[in-house]
Amino acid sequence: MNNIYRLSNLEIEKWKKKSDQVIIIPIGSLEQHGDHLPVSTDSIIIEHLAKKVSEKIQSLYLPAITFGISFEHEPLFNISLSHQTYSNFISEICVSLVKYGMKNIILLNGHHGNMGCLYYISQNVSDKIHSNAKINFINYWNLMKDFDHAGEIETSLVLAINTKLVKMKMARANTKEIAGSRIAYTSLTTRTGSFPRITGNGVWGDPTKASIIKGRSLLENLTQKIVEIVKEFKNFN
Numbered sequence: 107m108n109n110i111y112r113l114s115n116l117e118i119e120k121w122k123k124k125s126d127q128v129i130i131i132p133i134g135s136l137e138q139h140g141d142h143l144p145v146s147t148d149s150i151i152i153e154h155l156a157k158k159v160s161e162k163i164q165s166l167y168l169p170a171i172t173f174g175i176s177f178e179h180e181p182l183f184n185i186s187l188s189h190q191t192y193s194n195f196i197s198e199i200c201v202s203l204v205k206y207g208m209k210n211i212i213l214l215n216g217h218h219g220n221m222g223c224l225y226y227i228s229q230n231v232s233d234k235i236h237s238n239a240k241i242n243f244i245n246y247w248n249l250m251k252d253f254d255h256a257g258e259i260e261t262s263l264v265l266a267i268n269t270k271l272v273k274m275k276m277a278r279a280n281t282k283e284i285a286g287s288r289i290a291y292t293s294l295t296t297r298t299g300s301f302p303r304i305t306g307n308g309v310w311g312d313p314t315k316a317s318i319i320k321g322r323s324l325l326e327n328l329t330q331k332i333v334e335i336v337k338e339f340k341n342f343n
């Protein structure tokens with residue numbers, strides 16, 4: 107049982123005494139992921155990874171933060187918080203955890219738009235937490251060679267987590283050709299409303315190529331890589 111949501115105060119108190127404690131905050135989004143995936147896709151993937159990692163290293167994890175910064179998906183469905191609000195929100199969660207006695211916090215990020223904000227959480231809270239506490243963050247897609255949005259990769263991941271969540275009959279690749287450089291698109295996709303304009307339909311990649319087998323293998327690989335990085339964080343004082 108690693109999900110803090112289901113633990114009692116007494117159980118968390120016991121866990122807190124562990125010398126190698128790690129707590130993971132899975133951070134997702136609520137935004138359009140084509141017509142075939144739920145808007146909670148990023149949150150589902152990232153909470154699943156937090157669970158799998160926690161089972162391996164006996165860490166705890168919070169329920170996913172299902173809101174993020176997703177202005178780039180306008181006018182399609184998204185719920186987006188401003189940078190400042192989001193930064194304060196995540197920072198105050200971290201301060202609460204450290205005040206309580208958590209020493210190693212991992213912000214496990216599942217959505218590109220949250221990245222800029224998360225980069226500075228550790229600095230933002232440094233004068234509010236004691237120096238023994240560490241806050242680190244991981245963008246899970248950085249651990250993969252390829253990535254997309256509601257394409258082959260994300261669709262495979264969700265298929266492997268829960269097939270029932272995917273409406274494969276509705277899966278369509280991007281309707282506009284995407285041919286520019288990764289560097290240009292990394293910037294362009296941070297602009298408000300850019301995502302549907304660039305892709306035509308809000309999908310980046312081809313979800314019709316997705317499979318459960320691909321998804322399972324990606325999930326296993328990601329879990330292992332995250333475990334290794336968390337170990338690296340722990341070794342660094």
Ligand SMILES: [Zn+2]
Nearest residue numbers: 147148255260
């Ligand atoms: Zn996504």
